[in-house]
Amino acid sequence: MTTHTHQTAPTQYAEANGTRFAYRRFGKAGGVPLVFNQHYTGTMDYWDPAVTNGLAKTREVILFNNAGVSSSSGEVPASFPEMGANAIAFIKALGLSKVDVLGFSIGGMVAQEIALQGSDLVRRVILVGTGPRGADMAASQSHAIFSGIYDPPEHLWLAVHFSPSASSREAGLAFLKRKWERKDRDPEVSAEAVAHQGEAIGKYIAQHEGVLDYLKGIRQPILVVQGSNDMIIPTHNSYVLQQNLPSAELIVYPDANHGSFYQYPELFVAQATQFLDAGFKTPDGASERPSFPSVPSSH
Amino acid sequence: MTTHTHQTAPTQYAEANGTRFAYRRFGKAGGVPLVFNQHYTGTMDYWDPAVTNGLAKTREVILFNNAGVSSSSGEVPASFPEMGANAIAFIKALGLSKVDVLGFSIGGMVAQEIALQGSDLVRRVILVGTGPRGADMAASQSHAIFSGIYDPPEHLWLAVHFSPSASSREAGLAFLKRKWERKDRDPEVSAEAVAHQGEAIGKYIAQHEGVLDYLKGIRQPILVVQGSNDMIIPTHNSYVLQQNLPSAELIVYPDANHGSFYQYPELFVAQATQFLDAGFKTPDGASERPSFPSVPSSH
Numbered sequence: 318m319t320t321h322t323h324q325t326a327p328t329q330y331a332e333a334n335g336t337r338f339a340y341r342r343f344g345k346a347g348g349v350p351l352v353f354n355q356h357y358t359g360t361m362d363y364w365d366p367a368v369t370n371g372l373a374k375t376r377e378v379i380l381f382n383n384a385g386v387s388s389s390s391g392e393v394p395a396s397f398p399e400m401g402a403n404a405i406a407f408i409k410a411l412g413l414s415k416v417d418v419l420g421f422s423i424g425g426m427v428a429q430e431i432a433l434q435g436s437d438l439v440r441r442v443i444l445v446g447t448g449p450r451g452a453d454m455a456a457s458q459s460h461a462i463f464s465g466i467y468d469p470p471e472h473l474w475l476a477v478h479f480s481p482s483a484s485s486r487e488a489g490l491a492f493l494k495r496k497w498e499r500k501d502r503d504p505e506v507s508a509e510a511v512a513h514q515g516e517a518i519g520k521y522i523a524q525h526e527g528v529l530d531y532l533k534g535i536r537q538p539i540l541v542v543q544g545s546n547d548m549i550i551p552t553h554n555s556y557v558l559q560q561n562l563p564s565a566e567l568i569v570y571p572d573a574n575h576g577s578f579y580q581y582p583e584l585f586v587a588q589a590t591q592f593l594d595a596g597f598k599t600p601d602g603a604s605e606r607p608s609f610p611s612v613p614s615s616h
Numbered sequence: 617m618t619t620h621t622h623q624t625a626p627t628q629y630a631e632a633n634g635t636r637f638a639y640r641r642f643g644k645a646g647g648v649p650l651v652f653n654q655h656y657t658g659t660m661d662y663w664d665p666a667v668t669n670g671l672a673k674t675r676e677v678i679l680f681n682n683a684g685v686s687s688s689s690g691e692v693p694a695s696f697p698e699m700g701a702n703a704i705a706f707i708k709a710l711g712l713s714k715v716d717v718l719g720f721s722i723g724g725m726v727a728q729e730i731a732l733q734g735s736d737l738v739r740r741v742i743l744v745g746t747g748p749r750g751a752d753m754a755a756s757q758s759h760a761i762f763s764g765i766y767d768p769p770e771h772l773w774l775a776v777h778f779s780p781s782a783s784s785r786e787a788g789l790a791f792l793k794r795k796w797e798r799k800d801r802d803p804e805v806s807a808e809a810v811a812h813q814g815e816a817i818g819k820y821i822a823q824h825e826g827v828l829d830y831l832k833g834i835r836q837p838i839l840v841v842q843g844s845n846d847m848i849i850p851t852h853n854s855y856v857l858q859q860n861l862p863s864a865e866l867i868v869y870p871d872a873n874h875g876s877f878y879q880y881p882e883l884f885v886a887q888a889t890q891f892l893d894a895g896f897k898t899p900d901g902a903s904e905r906p907s908f909p910s911v912p913s914s915h
Binding site: 562563 | 837844851852855858868869871883887894
């Protein structure tokens, strides 16, 4: 299994709660696997191989389609707590008792729910380009960007994930090339699945008194990663996550939009690996590993 | 020189503009040296040896007392632009034509001025626990903390640099122990020097139309580092720096106060080394080195 990569890992299936979950699993076995939760309208093929293969050098990576998405059976529920419960059923169906979780965009909203409901199951969490319940979406350009016309259509993802600068656009074109390196591909998501994801977003961002209180219940060490100007889920929401989670590190990358970790994949992989391998002490002094890795050698 | 450390590097002197600057220089020679700019009331002895020695593994580290501070002659000017000009005179007196600059607290305000005035001299900048001109100090507890009574008096620095949590306090006590490992010590700063530093702060934080415009003139890649709850220079000012500098990465550490990099020295050294060795592309595509270091090996 360790010889497989993002490009070659076969799609496998696991049954839980009446759903047949499609997944791919590759990387260095023996430690705590990292489970990836995908963004709006995305499948397993939407991840950046530079990120997944980069992290797979030091741990097992598990990509999956949640219930109702692409090659998984079932229905997409219209709320993130329900998607989180489905993800936990999938993880347990693999026989895993401890995982790390990464979530991107609405996958980050699902990852927060997994961490809350799976307080014993989840060790550490990485949240990229996302926000808390009640996120402030006033500055979001999401509707205009997703309803735009692109030639080729795939360039939608330049507008979603990258900034207009020359260097960000160059990084975006390199990402799109990497994204298509895998030949054996997932089917696209259905219109019904996308509609339910949209409904879940609507419920999630509703404002009410104490909407952020749940963050105090997420006790795991968290790494929050964001671009300087996320036009889908505005950047300030990541600052709000860091300020309200009990134990979170925030990293904001320059000149970057929603897909900041695809713009700086080597840097992200290095920083995410540091975080997952070493973490940091939580305010009550708990730490699974007492120290950080030593300085990487310079090149 | 490469065998010296924070604890053993001899104090040397360099003359510029009629000032005799005291400095210490150690670490791995041959690359771009990193010049440290100290906080309010601090001398060369106030740096954390875990940070200075950690960075000295991969580059030369230069500590110095700016004009009028401790063992340097001259007067502390009552503005950060003048302190920046003095720092540049010192750097040039060493015969250096390219340096990286680190500034902590008011040293970060000086570092911004060095970067502005020395656009050809300065390659990259690290700003820790600081803010921009016109910084919002409404939530600062600085006055209460610095006018408090501590037993022993040295525990002032637990209140300034660390949070009240058990793990932060433990990290703080370890820092104070490290800080006193050097025996050959600088004299403390004079009351007059401290008064002039205070006057400079007062001018710097004055609000006016366009007060942040100068940040667009700082073209170097910047790493901004901060604690989740800086009670001296409130954390949000670091977010404002990141959002307004043309090319800045922000890292916010959990459960941390003003001295966040002394709470997580190994993590800070690893991340600062990554940044200094690799940087990132600026929005116009410029980059001195094209890629990031590979993933550090796990332990």
